[in-house]
Amino acid sequence: MIIVLKPATATAMQAKLMSRFGADHEIFTHGNRIAIQGLRPQAIPADVQAASETVLTDVPAAVQSSRLFHPEDTIITTPHSVIGGDQFVMMAGPCSVESATHVDQMAAVAKQGGATIVRGGAFKPRTSPYSFQGLGETGLQYLRAAADKHDLDMITEVMDDEHVAMVAKYTDIFQIGARNMQNFSLLKAVGQTQIPVALKRGMSATIDDVLNAAEYIAAGGNHQIMILERGIRTFDNKYTRNTFDLGAVPVLQSLTHYPVIVDPSHAVGTWELVTPMAMAGVAAGASGMIVEIHDQPTQALSDGPQALKPATYLKMAQQAFQLHDLMQTWA
Amino acid sequence: MIIVLKPATATAMQAKLMSRFGADHEIFTHGNRIAIQGLRPQAIPADVQAASETVLTDVPAAVQSSRLFHPEDTIITTPHSVIGGDQFVMMAGPCSVESATHVDQMAAVAKQGGATIVRGGAFKPRTSPYSFQGLGETGLQYLRAAADKHDLDMITEVMDDEHVAMVAKYTDIFQIGARNMQNFSLLKAVGQTQIPVALKRGMSATIDDVLNAAEYIAAGGNHQIMILERGIRTFDNKYTRNTFDLGAVPVLQSLTHYPVIVDPSHAVGTWELVTPMAMAGVAAGASGMIVEIHDQPTQALSDGPQALKPATYLKMAQQAFQLHDLMQTWA
Amino acid sequence: MIIVLKPATATAMQAKLMSRFGADHEIFTHGNRIAIQGLRPQAIPADVQAASETVLTDVPAAVQSSRLFHPEDTIITTPHSVIGGDQFVMMAGPCSVESATHVDQMAAVAKQGGATIVRGGAFKPRTSPYSFQGLGETGLQYLRAAADKHDLDMITEVMDDEHVAMVAKYTDIFQIGARNMQNFSLLKAVGQTQIPVALKRGMSATIDDVLNAAEYIAAGGNHQIMILERGIRTFDNKYTRNTFDLGAVPVLQSLTHYPVIVDPSHAVGTWELVTPMAMAGVAAGASGMIVEIHDQPTQALSDGPQALKPATYLKMAQQAFQLHDLMQTWA
Amino acid sequence: MIIVLKPATATAMQAKLMSRFGADHEIFTHGNRIAIQGLRPQAIPADVQAASETVLTDVPAAVQSSRLFHPEDTIITTPHSVIGGDQFVMMAGPCSVESATHVDQMAAVAKQGGATIVRGGAFKPRTSPYSFQGLGETGLQYLRAAADKHDLDMITEVMDDEHVAMVAKYTDIFQIGARNMQNFSLLKAVGQTQIPVALKRGMSATIDDVLNAAEYIAAGGNHQIMILERGIRTFDNKYTRNTFDLGAVPVLQSLTHYPVIVDPSHAVGTWELVTPMAMAGVAAGASGMIVEIHDQPTQALSDGPQALKPATYLKMAQQAFQLHDLMQTWA
The missing domain is CATH 3.20.20.70 (Aldolase class I)
Known part of the structure; x- marks a missing residue:
């Protein structure tokens, strides 16, 4: 799952999600995005949902390599x-x-x-x-x-x-x-x-x-x-x-x-x-x-x-x- | 087999080969070339050999489609x-x-x-x-x-x-x-x-x-x-x-x-x-x-x-x- | 779509479905089954639903060849x-x-x-x-x-x-x-x-x-x-x-x-x-x-x-x- | 190349070939056979030829794995x-x-x-x-x-x-x-x-x-x-x-x-x-x-x-x- 966060509170929400889920899930961040491996959408806390622009659930296993996680070209x-x-x-x-x-x-x-x-x-x-x-x-x-x-x-x-x-x-x-x-x-x-x-x-x-x-x-x-x-x-x-x-x-x-x-x-x-x-x-x-x-x-x-x-x-x-x-x- | 004939006598040699082998072999001509399906090189008459520039024996089955038989582009x-x-x-x-x-x-x-x-x-x-x-x-x-x-x-x-x-x-x-x-x-x-x-x-x-x-x-x-x-x-x-x-x-x-x-x-x-x-x-x-x-x-x-x-x-x-x-x- | 009908009324229901949808859809019957190409499940009449054992909607294009339509071996x-x-x-x-x-x-x-x-x-x-x-x-x-x-x-x-x-x-x-x-x-x-x-x-x-x-x-x-x-x-x-x-x-x-x-x-x-x-x-x-x-x-x-x-x-x-x-x- | 040697003198010939070509070629022996990588047939000494049953020149690169080199099953x-x-x-x-x-x-x-x-x-x-x-x-x-x-x-x-x-x-x-x-x-x-x-x-x-x-x-x-x-x-x-x-x-x-x-x-x-x-x-x-x-x-x-x-x-x-x-x- 990739959560695209609203830019204003993205850093705070990423920190929060990492402390909440980091022990049990692989988590990666890029810009205002955060990818959490294996989390079910129902588990997203309400305040994170409120701070999100989009939640992408159809995400490939190779998430860090994906443009969904990292839209701009790697140079x-x-x-x-x-x-x-x-x-x-x-x-x-x-x-x-x-x-x-x-x-x-x-x-x-x-x-x-x-x-x-x-x-x-x-x-x-x-x-x-x-x-x-x-x-x-x-x-x-x-x-x-x-x-x-x-x-x-x-x-x-x-x-x-x-x-x-x-x-x-x-x-x-x-x-x-x-x-x-x-x-x-x-x-x-x-x-x-x-x-x-x-x-x-x-x-x-x-x-x-x-x-x-x-x-x-x-x-x-x-x-x-x-x-x-x-x-x-x-x-x-x-x-x-x-x-x-x-x-x-x-x-x-x-x-x-x-x-x-x-x-x-x-x-x-x-x-x-x-x-x-x-x-x-x-x-x-x-x-x-x-x-x-x-x-x-x-x-x-x-x-x-x-x-x-x-x-x-x-x-x-x-x-x-x-x-x-x-x-x-x-x- | 494709025989590339010397241009001067190509037409005559093609006619000769067709009358000699045409009953038993598929024969095609293009310019100064003649393709004879299934003929063994030994069977080429001596005067045809003398009138040839080259004899190509490694020729694909699709001979008329081949550049060996028809070198110039089809337009x-x-x-x-x-x-x-x-x-x-x-x-x-x-x-x-x-x-x-x-x-x-x-x-x-x-x-x-x-x-x-x-x-x-x-x-x-x-x-x-x-x-x-x-x-x-x-x-x-x-x-x-x-x-x-x-x-x-x-x-x-x-x-x-x-x-x-x-x-x-x-x-x-x-x-x-x-x-x-x-x-x-x-x-x-x-x-x-x-x-x-x-x-x-x-x-x-x-x-x-x-x-x-x-x-x-x-x-x-x-x-x-x-x-x-x-x-x-x-x-x-x-x-x-x-x-x-x-x-x-x-x-x-x-x-x-x-x-x-x-x-x-x-x-x-x-x-x-x-x-x-x-x-x-x-x-x-x-x-x-x-x-x-x-x-x-x-x-x-x-x-x-x-x-x-x-x-x-x-x-x-x-x-x-x-x-x-x-x-x-x-x- | 394949409808598996209750045997008792299968023939009657098949006839009914053919007269209702036969003009617009390809229909095939086999035993107590009927396959209707391109019909949406919502379009099934209520009495047909009541007379059905099962309705199969995930059906291959090659429906007559399918075991879903024709379970027993062709001899x-x-x-x-x-x-x-x-x-x-x-x-x-x-x-x-x-x-x-x-x-x-x-x-x-x-x-x-x-x-x-x-x-x-x-x-x-x-x-x-x-x-x-x-x-x-x-x-x-x-x-x-x-x-x-x-x-x-x-x-x-x-x-x-x-x-x-x-x-x-x-x-x-x-x-x-x-x-x-x-x-x-x-x-x-x-x-x-x-x-x-x-x-x-x-x-x-x-x-x-x-x-x-x-x-x-x-x-x-x-x-x-x-x-x-x-x-x-x-x-x-x-x-x-x-x-x-x-x-x-x-x-x-x-x-x-x-x-x-x-x-x-x-x-x-x-x-x-x-x-x-x-x-x-x-x-x-x-x-x-x-x-x-x-x-x-x-x-x-x-x-x-x-x-x-x-x-x-x-x-x-x-x-x-x-x-x-x-x-x-x-x- | 694989040389199949006559059994009587196989060991002697293998030793001879190894001392002659071992410095420049990979050599493997199995029973009365000897495989020499990259040797040209012309280089086989006359006495080895005389002591050979067969010389195989169409040999795969994976010579030790081949039945030509090792005919019997590996158990x-x-x-x-x-x-x-x-x-x-x-x-x-x-x-x-x-x-x-x-x-x-x-x-x-x-x-x-x-x-x-x-x-x-x-x-x-x-x-x-x-x-x-x-x-x-x-x-x-x-x-x-x-x-x-x-x-x-x-x-x-x-x-x-x-x-x-x-x-x-x-x-x-x-x-x-x-x-x-x-x-x-x-x-x-x-x-x-x-x-x-x-x-x-x-x-x-x-x-x-x-x-x-x-x-x-x-x-x-x-x-x-x-x-x-x-x-x-x-x-x-x-x-x-x-x-x-x-x-x-x-x-x-x-x-x-x-x-x-x-x-x-x-x-x-x-x-x-x-x-x-x-x-x-x-x-x-x-x-x-x-x-x-x-x-x-x-x-x-x-x-x-x-x-x-x-x-x-x-x-x-x-x-x-x-x-x-x-x-x-x-x-």
């Missing part, structure tokens, strides 16, 4: 980026951090295309145990150095709650991978930090599943969350690795205040399709994009077929910003 | 529209033809937004036998009158091979519905006409399935085909009726020469999501869009929740053309 | 078979009718395994227009002769409403294929006959979709319907053609009174898996099975890889009847 | 159970451990039905952070006590690599939940133990995905693995929570030597369907079943709707063993 600020609202943020980089030199070169390309965030994996969730598993902490050091040199923020995947503290020493944004979207121990661990989290939707996660996963992070006190759409698993997987679910962009934006970012590279899995799908993602209204780049895709240590070469990336990025500019004139 | 011309290539075509109208007056009003709105084709159903494929099944031939007459009055082309669904001749008396474009995408009798029947066909992808049709369905039409001699992406059925159907598979747009464009049109209304099933998904469809590179409009959606005889009101449609259409114009500068 | 009787209830019926034969001799041999094998119905396709819904399309009416004649010689019933697919009358001259049971499950013209046409119909669930049809499709047949007056589960399309299609949805068997049995038959051959698409899936289908409670057999699968004109050779079929069939016998002891 | 032995081969093992218990008394009562019921393993969750992967998360280590103590009192083995979920050592103090079998099937850190952690692991297939995991996940465990040296089919996520989820993919049972049995267990409770999510689906699972050939029971399902702390009451469980279990006995006569 996430990192040293070089503003994510959410009317902004459009570009994140680019190689799938894996391969070497200090290579990630530095890719960071320079990313920056040239307008990116403010460089991506790269140091811990790789590979389907097979015998595939390249990433450079580990060394990879984090390389990526951090590249980000710093080019005045970029850094995003990287953390796969494991035991690694959260270590990855936190380096990164500006945690990425939670699609396979770990319901690794609740990991979600709780990043929820204990104050570092922004980019949560990838799982391959077969419904919209409600991804919002509940976000809620695990929020429940720990970390509200710097963005959601990444990266394609879902369907019957149609001969020509694209996944099905890019762009309808999820406006659906999520209507349900949650967290920014929504698109990942066309993983959605389609083949570089020829990345530019049209990136444009479609911008046009669908995403707050940003994360895209994989590589100067020699055939030599990439992971996911080469979906990486854009630098020239293709630069043209795509220019188009993306032009399209976002056009859309700003429509608002 | 379909109707009295008021050009569909395919760099053009962007708008099709709009009510889900069902409801009355002469109503469809006339909706045609006026469609035209005002830049549409050159008005849509409307007279035979409705309804899930339940007890739902409104359409006005039948009367509906066709109303839609034809509205199209003529406003100098528009008309598109309408034909559900049944027995109705093809009757519907052909009225329409400029046949629509084949998603549920009938593999109604092979119907595909064969429209394939016998020379009226353009808009083939909707079935709810669980793969890319290859839809190309094979197109091939049934082409096999009858009708090559005026366009393909409509209208969403596929996935596990994710709480907030959208279907999952709009925009990756199918560039995938189809790479595989086939037929124009690809998007149908955001059926893809999402709820009007609030139609505009962002329509924009995404344009950005993905579609050659046009078909969209449902209604002045009083709550009173619509079918699919009201997904219909755009006139003002919303007009703004969406304006944005779509602006976006298409921007994209023309990128080519 | 279908053909010359050599009883389908539904506690019976278990075996249907076997080749995918396509290939020749008079071949289908006769296969009918003999089918019979030897305990089948009372022989299957075979004369009109084949093939993905590609260039694949074998069936022998047509000649195939029907061969299959009829084979069925008659071996004292079997015959089941065969009808693909087209124009062919219904012709196929009706030969067959004991119409089969509606998965691709035509929502070919509403065809459903209406077989609904006009009194020949039993085996309706295959479409590849992406929900349970409600298949019941609504059945309702199209029932709405025409033909209530001799059975439903065939033959696998659905999912992301998991490398080792099996479809995903055999055996949960649909008890779900359908709880919702509808029509018999449910399983088709393991099409569900998995590879003969090695047919026997375990056939056993699973029996154990799930199906009223029968339809299975493809061929003496030389590699030479079959269609779907050879999923056909059981005679010896494998005979062992599988024996096990199926043993399993059904065991299950009868559990009831 | 897992725990204090009270034998899992795999011709055995049929019953595992039953409540979804969550709720109290010492309750889990003891449920263990007694499980045992009465023929179970040799009692299940119960102490760490619960709940969709919402605000749902009951399990009793933690206390729950493990209760379950261990119940298992010991009734001479049963214990299976329980471990959600987190940090908890592996603690859970290992209590359990006979680790369960890896569907949401964690690709939590590679966790898979590696249980792979370092010698405790049997029941790996649940993820909701959208392909057959190859689950085998690769098993390989992560095997790669750590733990080969006591069983695979649980528990339903996959499809478009069809109104009447069943998931789609029980029983085709996966024989498919997995053909590809891997690990036992395959079915979980009908999670597959369907509603108790009325559990018995027919349990029977179908046995008939499909599973080596065992895991099923949820509760004496008061409406009071259960989790997943009550899918729990069988004791009397229903006892009847179901009796039928399952009867069915397995019948099947033994078919082999």
